[in-house]
Amino acid sequence: MEKRVVTDSMIGLELPNIDSWSERVTVVLGQNPGMFTGPGTNTYLVGTSTRPILVDTGEGNDKYMPFLRQAMEERGADGLQEIVLTHAHPDHNGGIDDVLKEYGPLNVTKKPWPEYDGGRELNVIDDEDVVTTEGATLQAVWTPGHAKDHLCYFIPEDNALITGDVVLGAGTTVIPPDGDLYDYIQSLHRLLDFGADTLYPAHGPCIRNAQEKIESYLAHRALREDQILEALKAGIELIPEMVKRIYSDVPEFLHAAAGMSVDAHLRKLLREERVSKKGDRWALT
Ligand SMILES: [Zn+2]
Numbered sequence: 001m002e003k004r005v006v007t008d009s010m011i012g013l014e015l016p017n018i019d020s021w022s023e024r025v026t027v028v029l030g031q032n033p034g035m036f037t038g039p040g041t042n043t044y045l046v047g048t049s050t051r052p053i054l055v056d057t058g059e060g061n062d063k064y065m066p067f068l069r070q071a072m073e074e075r076g077a078d079g080l081q082e083i084v085l086t087h088a089h090p091d092h093n094g095g096i097d098d099v100l101k102e103y104g105p106l107n108v109t110k111k112p113w114p115e116y117d118g119g120r121e122l123n124v125i126d127d128e129d130v131v132t133t134e135g136a137t138l139q140a141v142w143t144p145g146h147a148k149d150h151l152c153y154f155i156p157e158d159n160a161l162i163t164g165d166v167v168l169g170a171g172t173t174v175i176p177p178d179g180d181l182y183d184y185i186q187s188l189h190r191l192l193d194f195g196a197d198t199l200y201p202a203h204g205p206c207i208r209n210a211q212e213k214i215e216s217y218l219a220h221r222a223l224r225e226d227q228i229l230e231a232l233k234a235g236i237e238l239i240p241e242m243v244k245r246i247y248s249d250v251p252e253f254l255h256a257a258a259g260m261s262v263d264a265h266l267r268k269l270l271r272e273e274r275v276s277k278k279g280d281r282w283a284l285t
Contacts, residue, residue, distance in 0.1 A: 005220040009171040010038030010204060018071045021198075021206045022158045024048050024136045028071045030058025032091055036174060038203045041091045044162060045071055046155070048135030051081045055138075055153065055162055056202060057095030065098055081133050082107040082123065086164030086202060087147040088116035096120070111142065113149035125151070138162070143191065145184020146173050152191060160198035160210075161191060167213060169204020172220055174257065175264035181221070182268040188218050221265075228265050229274075229284070237281040239263055 020026045030041035043064075044055040052075070058064045072078070080103045085093055088110070096108060107123040109131060125131065127142035131153075138153040146165045153162040165173055166187055175181045192214045199207035199214075207213045224246070231242045239262050240255075247258040266282050269275040276285050 005216055005223050006172050010168070011035075013038050013170055013204060015039040015042075015205060017067045018074070021200060022160070024157060025155070025160070025200060026052075026071050026075060027200070027206075028064075028067050030056075030091065030095070031061055031063035031067065032059045037091055038168070038170065040203075042200070042202050042204075043068070043095075044200060045075065045077070046084075046136050046138065046162075047081065047133035049081075049133060050077050051079045051133075052077055053081050053084050053131065053133050053136070053138065054099060055084045056086055056092040056164075057083060057099050059091045060094035060096070060098050064095060065102060068099070069102070079103055080106055082109055082131075084131055084138060084153070085110035086152070086162065087111075087150040088113050089147060089165065092164070092202065111140070111149045111151050113147070116147075116149070127151075141190060141194075143187035145181065145187045146175060146179050148178070148180075150187075152187075154194055154196065158198060159196055160200055161194060161196045162200045162202075163191065164202045166191065167199055167201055167207070167217060169201040169207055171204070172217065175261065177260065177263070179264060180267070180271075181264040182271050184264075185218065185221060185268070188214055188221075192218075224261065225265055225269070228262060228269070232275065232282060232284045237283060239266070239280070239282070 017029045026045040027042045030043055032040045041058050043058050045052040047053055083106055109123040109125055111126050125140050129140045131138040136157055141152040143150045143152045143166045196210040199210045227246045231245050236242050239259050242262050243255050243258045276283050
């Protein structure tokens with residue numbers, strides 16, 4: 001059987017600190033490279049006025065602010081309209097206080113997730129809400145799965161989607177233990193329906209073949225699901241055993257992350273009543 005659909009990865013990927021991906025979208029790298037963040041979190045200045053929107057803030061480290069300042073200067077901006085967030089993971093919202101210190105006070109706009117929002121006062125938005133600025137419109141698209149509060153943003157002026165952590169510039173998305181792969185796959189279908197040309201991901205390079213990329217993400221998950229069903233059919237009941245079989249081509253230090261992915265698939269199948277679980281042991285129903 002074919003082993004994998006998505007063959008590229010974030011490992012070793014490098015991107016410029018500041019780059020313009022359209023006349024209204026400039027990306028500023030969050031300066032937090034790592035195993036899961038790739039070259040770091042992409043933060044986006046969106047709009048054509050002197051007060052653009054900042055989408056996501058990075059994790060909050062000293063190296064980021066000079067690049068944000070430089071990007072603002074290069075586009076003739078002297079302030080921000082507001083901060084808009086994709087979701088409440090720390091590599092996206094950890095930099096809020098630094099940005100507020102430099103450019104605040106500002107609205108922080110996101111879909112609430114009280115357990116993760118740290119008590120911060122939010123400008124609440126939800127699915128289909130619209131945030132406008134000069135030269136750009138952000139249409140919120142609720143895309144749970146990676147995170148319960150996740151919003152992507154459709155920018156009709158670019159026929160593009162800011163995809164946050166739902167679709168990445170390389171490799172695939174992690175579905176953490178509090179994520180939901182069933183929801184995630186619905187979210188990918190929803191993004192597909194926009195017919196976007198371009199994706200601006202939260203990690204990795206700009207994606208110019210948007211539909212093909214989203215379809216490859218769906219194919220990747222479908223293949224993994226088939227592999228897991230095959231393993232269950234062969235009587236393999238434990239996740240580490242499934243990982244050994246399915247991820248034989250992946251270095252062992254990544255097996256814990258792979259286990260998380262298998263677990264996400266099994267929870268999806270459980271929700272669909274196609275598998276059962278007793279303790280750590282899984283079986284087909
Ligand atoms: Zn995330």
